[in-house]
Amino acid sequence: MKKYWSSLEEFENKPIQQFDETAEIREKNEILEFLQDEVSNKSSSRRDFLKFCGFSFATAAVLSSCKNPVNKAIPYLLKPEDITPGKATYYASTFYDGRDYGSILVKVRDGRPIKIEGNELSSISKGVASARIQASVLSLYDGANRLTAPLKEGKSTKWEDADKEIRSQLESISSSGEKTVLLTSSIISPSTKKLIEEFTAKYKNISHIVYDSISFSALLEANKLSFGKEVIPSYHFDKAGIIVGFNADFLGTWISPTEFSRQYADVRDVNKLRDKITRHIQFESTLTITGSNADKRYSIRPSEEGVNLINLYNELAGKAGKPALNKANGVPDIKAVADELWAKKGNALVVSGTNDVYIQLIVNSINNLLDSYTSTIDFSNSFQLFQGNDKKVNEFITDFAKGTFSAILMFNVNPAYDHPMAATFTEGIKKAKLSISFAGSQDETSMLCKYVLPTDHYLESWDDAMPKEGLFSLAQPAINKLFDTRSFQDTLIKWTGKSGDYHQYIKNYWSQNIFPKQNKIGLFEQFWDLTLQAGVLELGSASPSSSFKDDGLQSAGDSIIASSRKVQSSLPELFMYESLALGNGSNANNPWLQELPDPVSKAVWDNYAAVSPKYAAEQGLTDGDLIKIKDIEVPVLLQPGQAYGVLAVALGYGRTAAGKVGNKVGVNVFPFIVVKEGNTQYFTTGIQITKTAKKYDIARTQIHHSMEGRPIVRETKLSEYLKNPEAGNELHAEYEKNKGTLYPAVEFAGHWWAMAIDLNKCIGCNACVIGCQAENNIPVIGKDEMMKKRSMHWIRIDRYYSEDAENPEVVFQPLMCQHCDNAPCENVCPVAATTHSSEGLNQMAYNRCIGTKYCINNCPYKVRRFNWFRYADNKAFDYGTDTDLGKMVLNPDVVVRERGVVEKCSFCVQRIQDNKLKAKLEGRELKDGDIMTACMQACSSKAIVFGDKNDPNSDVSKAMQNPRNYHILEELHTLPSVGYLTKVRNQD
């Protein structure tokens, strides 16, 4: 059997030292000694007795003055028809923050949004929302950080005054012929686009520039050169027999990860497709979740990617009988990859995430050789996200610093933080006469602006979107405005002198432009209501004919070779990537996301320089060493699978004006981005690093709750699986053969809840962790507590490495309470606070728990959490729920746990009960799939299945019968209700 390990220390059999436990024990002893001295050396006297009496009197007086509080019950004055107090309502809406798009359902309870879920009707979201999108509900209630009124030079002002002053200034600027710029993120709302057109028509000399902090402009440019279309096409990972990725983290962060991960999971379903499951090869510079899921993974330096692609092209061109490019030298043999690709010609897909036109041109040519443009890549329904053009942005910033523009208006962008030329930009903004930022909260850019106009949270405003050509969606407010804010669009409507609001504007736009495109519904009002209810309108677009041109391919190849020759291979390279939780850093003030472990390194509340163990050993670096790169200091984290000679640091950290949660967390590496051929390039070569004498602690969750190297994950290869479906799961057969008990089997009269998790489908994206957090009121505890291994997440995704430390194989394993039918925790509880329910749930009665933690110690799965400090309602843990406004995000159906109790996954019992009740009220049987736990609901790859094991036809019963099914530590006879299906790697 393979050896699995969760950290390098475990791999090398070294003790894990993160939190100094000896110090804790010492501290404890000191307290005990102090107490002992107090009690042993004095004899009790009459005085003591009187003292105690006095104390008792005082306490009793205080306690008895705690009268039952008087509670008010304040009903609506005029009750809205669609709201029933105590009952949740779901509204379809749209999330778009300039980076991620999601068609969503907003769960509203008693008038306040409490949870975001994906919209089933959208072909992009397909019922799921990423971790970032789900966490966005928390920022709605961020009262400490959100702007509550317009600001003029840092002081609050009135909207009327701001409007008047700005309009007159804009008019004078435009009439005097001076230039104004409107800098926005990619706008995907058709109504907003039209509104901006009208606005720029009214005030002359306004240029609209689109700036994406995470840019895909090289891909756009390459597609323009190859096909004459400056668009990002649709990708169909679900049609690919083989996927080869080059630094494209398409399961985590690349373009539309939720959509892609769903497609990916579909073609990796080994139960259905058997030998037809897709093969995935990944070339990458740091270990991402995409690489972790690959069947074959190559670690490459970012500067080597181009050369690899040239070689791949040449191999394929040889097979296709096309002329090869000039040869590149000194890279690993890529012939095997070419052979595999060629064998699957017609349903292969090659993608690259590198923002380099030459690389993208070669990728286009490779896909063309493989006929991918007729199968896996599709120019119909092309993406409307990421329209930014780096060249234009860079040109603008250079001009801006020269004082070319008199006024700047900014919406949804933060160039003072996330642009490589932030300093130049800052220079420009100081020269501008008028600078306006439309922002929900202060950021590095808005701090420099004369006016900051607070925008609504997206859950408070109307909007529409067209994420792909022909796919429309609507956003509607789910709550009244909390503060004196106004949407960007409403402001533009005011300034263009129009009447009405943005809601009316969208409706007008839709009635004129979108309603006529369909012919199903004849009345606009009906069409509007139905679309609003559905949230999406998917008309699709016709596939435009596209002819491929490979002009400039040869010169692209030559340029790549030329620049690769310049790279000093003796010096390390710095690779910058978007972290799964924080993205470009605009969510940095969201505590849920800060505390979301990185899927691979499992680090929280920090970014770090990931270094390969071999390279670190050569350079004398160890975990936690602070190194200096130019003027920043960043801690080293030894990351198995990290490319040799490459330091990888996540973007989106090191904010200085994000808010109290996000400020000064990690370091900002945006300034290291270089501009190459006009496009921002997310790596830089030939960097100098110096080791400092300092150490830095990074909080990592994987070494928490270690399961001591038992056979917890089981896997096999596809070839083995096809021969024997039980391959890799022999231990289960052995267990089944030998199992036995003296006790009678427990019977569950009605339901018997169970869960099955397919390890082959789980991609480790962490969406379930946030889903659970929102559903179950999981508190945020901060970095210090995380360092003490007090993580409160009820579901965690364990990541195990195996094989080579330099390029390991990775398994992700979601782990929550296993709801054992013979639970070890239940029989050690001295107060019967944890018991078994008649439906197979391992119950936890918080009010009964006295906090002995016996159950935690006796749980072999390490899934029970101890609430040390009443985290959810504690000023010392000011991560939102400590304030009245922040508490609005809590799910009222789930208890907020007190200090000193043990808590854990409940299988979302509130959802079980809710759906059972629905069935009872309707007088029908429960259907399989009616009940979805929050993690199952959030899972983009549908790896988690929940249901009734008493129903032989339920999905979960079938999964339990699957020969791949096993239970963790089943040999302990704990009889877990959670089954896992073995991972099957597509390897021979």
Added chain:
Amino acid sequence: MSYCSGNEKINTRFYLSVLVLALLIFLLNNGIFGQDLIVGHNKEAVKHRGPESKESMIGERMFYGLVKLENGRLNCEGCHSLATTPKVNWNPSAYDLSVWMEGKTTSDLKKAFDSPSSDLMETSHKNAKLNDDESKKIMAYLVKVKENGQVFHKDFPIKLLLFFIFGLLMALALVDLIFTKKIKYKVVHVLVLIIGLAFHMQMAMVEATNLGRTKDYAPDQPIKFSHKVHAGDNKIDCKYCHTGVFDSKSAGIPSANLCINCHNVVRNGRNSGKYEITKIHDAIDTKKPIEWIRVHKLPDHVYFNHAQHVVAGKVECATCHGKVETMDIMAQYSDLSMGWCVNCHRQTKVNFEGNDYYKSYVKLHDDLKSGKIKQVTVEQVGGLDCMKCHY
């Protein structure tokens, strides 16, 4: 090093203090004082009582009917009582009047005095007239009433008294037993001590179990809404107003617009005249929702769903809420304790055949058919699981 040494002494001291503490908690607890739950008593106002002007003193006497008016004599306090009453008083209390008076002039008072909003008011006000001077004085007094805040009715603390009497008796018995030795037969001492202790223990038990429970809680509401008039006399179905019972966990307190459905027409109440009903209209006009005092409240760690019990379980409202149709002031009927819930779950039969949901309980159906069990109770379908109510 042992942490056990010296523990015995600590234990004695600890137990003693716990004992004293426990006794004191029961002693000082609300129940013993027999006092109503206090609703917004304005303690600050009591403290900073303004100087009593002569005007307000005369006003007070007029209010009590001690000083004759120019035209007739009237005991205002007889109807507009100063303290809350244990039974419903349909007339606005002196405090209500004082709140109403705020910002009003003497002519307002005279006008209101002369234009009766109910029959009772008409008969009681018709024999008297207020002049300007009298109105001024009564208003001055009412300002004082407002400052003093709402006064609450208190029951005589009989239980506390008994507690002390027994305590005293026991103390005397002890003293006599050890020092004075006046009484010859020691059996008397022992008897007194046994009876006294038994009484104290019994009381402690009762008070301890009732800690935090609010059975019979019947606070004064901002509007003298009578369930007796609505559900009893007029036979309005509970579910007409409490619509949430059909599909929500909360039955819901009706919103003001629901009241208006009827009270748009019914403007004159049979008991309180226009005074109370006008408050609904005022709420709508001023856009201030009515702030009712919540009577039934389960602790936060309990999940209770009305729809489950009323629709799926077909439980009558009265089973838990008592004869609401006889209550002028809404009172909590059941103690809403966990034991009470569990008892009901043990005894109540489930609508097992009538609801298709239960089809999946195959084994129970078989047992029913074979006669192994006669009926299915809530307990048998998991009604006693912790996580049916606590999650």
